[in-house]
Amino acid sequence: MSKQHLPLWEVFVRSRRGLDHKHIGSLHAADAEQALLAARDTYTRRQEGVSIWVVRSSDIHASQFEDEDAFFEPAADKVYRHPTFYDVPEELKL
Amino acid sequence: MDHQSHSAEQARFEAIIAAEEKIEPRDWMPEKYRRNLVRQISQHAHSEVVGQLPEGNWITRAPTLRRKATLLAKVQDEAGHGLYLYSAAETLGVSREQMVDDLLDGRAKYASIFNYPTLSWADVGAIGWLVDGAAIVNQISLCRTSYGPYARAMVRICKEESFHQRQGYEIMRTLAAGSAAQKAMAQDALNRWWWPTLMMFGPHDAESAHSQQSMQWKIKRQSNDELRQKFVDQTVEQARHIGLEIPDPALRWNEERGHYDFGEIDWDEFQRVLNGNGPCNRQRIGDRRAAHEQGAWVREAMLAHAEKQRRRAAGRAA
Numbered sequence: 001m002s003k004q005h006l007p008l009w010e011v012f013v014r015s016r017r018g019l020d021h022k023h024i025g026s027l028h029a030a031d032a033e034q035a036l037l038a039a040r041d042t043y044t045r046r047q048e049g050v051s052i053w054v055v056r057s058s059d060i061h062a063s064q065f066e067d068e069d070a071f072f073e074p075a076a077d078k079v080y081r082h083p084t085f086y087d088v089p090e091e092l093k094l
Numbered sequence: 095m096d097h098q099s100h101s102a103e104q105a106r107f108e109a110i111i112a113a114e115e116k117i118e119p120r121d122w123m124p125e126k127y128r129r130n131l132v133r134q135i136s137q138h139a140h141s142e143v144v145g146q147l148p149e150g151n152w153i154t155r156a157p158t159l160r161r162k163a164t165l166l167a168k169v170q171d172e173a174g175h176g177l178y179l180y181s182a183a184e185t186l187g188v189s190r191e192q193m194v195d196d197l198l199d200g201r202a203k204y205a206s207i208f209n210y211p212t213l214s215w216a217d218v219g220a221i222g223w224l225v226d227g228a229a230i231v232n233q234i235s236l237c238r239t240s241y242g243p244y245a246r247a248m249v250r251i252c253k254e255e256s257f258h259q260r261q262g263y264e265i266m267r268t269l270a271a272g273s274a275a276q277k278a279m280a281q282d283a284l285n286r287w288w289w290p291t292l293m294m295f296g297p298h299d300a301e302s303a304h305s306q307q308s309m310q311w312k313i314k315r316q317s318n319d320e321l322r323q324k325f326v327d328q329t330v331e332q333a334r335h336i337g338l339e340i341p342d343p344a345l346r347w348n349e350e351r352g353h354y355d356f357g358e359i360d361w362d363e364f365q366r367v368l369n370g371n372g373p374c375n376r377q378r379i380g381d382r383r384a385a386h387e388q389g390a391w392v393r394e395a396m397l398a399h400a401e402k403q404r405r406r407a408a409g410r411a412a
């Protein structure tokens with residue numbers, strides 16, 4: 001088994017100016033510069049992007065599956081946050 | 095940087111703008127473009143934040159639970175809009191603390207509309223219908239601004255704004271169909287909010303200090319007067335539909351232009367309020383300052399809690 005451990009990086013690519021960077025995958029590299037080069041070679045060989053971000057996977061903190069209800073459920077009964085909840089004549093362009 | 099590479103970067107910047115593409119945070123940009131954006135985006139953020147105050151005044155006094163839940167949700171959205179915009183401004187290298195201090199110390203401007211008082215429940219309806227309505231006209235236009243993070247914040251905000259205007263109109267429509275006293279209350283609110291709302295679009299194009307350069311750089315996509323006209327045209331129909339009268343004797347349809355003509359704004363009042371002497375300027379900044387000071391312990395507690403967690407984790411590791 002290999003003794004060298006290369007840390008994991010998450011890769012985000014902006015496909016076009018004006019759009020957000022979007023998560024596209026991950027890879028292993030020793031530092032940020034290597035990760036960027038590897039990301040270029042791995043994920044943008046066909047003009048998939050104009051900008052790449054790499055972030056150490058260990059720096060990403062995620063909400064947990066067990067927290068799903070506590071995090072997201074309370075919004076389900078708040079229909080008044082949506083425009084269709086209000087009684088307004090459609091022809092008025094509101 | 096030598097002159098040649100500077101002009102190469104300038105040319106690249108201008109080519110991106112000309113091609114209707116977006117400038118992104120790490121692109122080279124003229125210093126004036128950056129400063130112009132910081133000014134506009136931070137003023138926009140301050141407006142969202144201060145804009146919570148006039149409506150927040152009515153949360154505890156909303157007439158029904160439905161109206162109360164709606165108003166809470168709307169004011170919460172405005173806080174979120176402030177955060178989206180502060181974050182967009184931060185991509186230009188200005189710090190959140192600096193922007194907050196500028197507001198609290200009275201150096202920064204925000205939309206002067208929020209320096210008017212909310213005297214009755216109908217004012218909550220008028221603000222949603224007119225003030226959010228005007229904001230939407232402006233913000234839809236800004237979805238096409240040339241700076242990427244600002245444009246993306248605008249798209250997100252526009253999606254959320256639609257319910258703000260509709261709930262306001264629903265309040266006005268309900269009052270206008272109610273008793274004579276309720277209808278009079280709605281009309282009174284329209285009378286007081288109409289002209290300040292038209293002022294939201296800023297001075298006439300010829301007098302607007304930053305407009306021309308901003309249009310050239312496509313930070314702004316439509317002029318103040320164009321946007322104001324668009325708002326008037328769509329709002330006249332909405333007022334008519336619920337039997338309320340827009341307080342402008344000069345308002346009439348102009349067949350030739352295909353637009354409504356309307357009266358002149360009181361620009362002295364505009365300047366007075368903008369320069370800090372509107373009915374509520376001091377109260378608004380006073381309230382923001384108090385909120386910031388009274389929130390200090392929460393920020394301290396957050397830092398202290400994080401520090402404690404760090405020490406605990408270090409203790410476990412040792």
Ligand SMILES: [Fe+2]
Binds near residue numbers: 171172175229251255
């Ligand atoms: Fe907003």
Ligand SMILES: [Fe+2]
Binds near residue numbers: 172226229255258
């Ligand atoms: Fe709003």
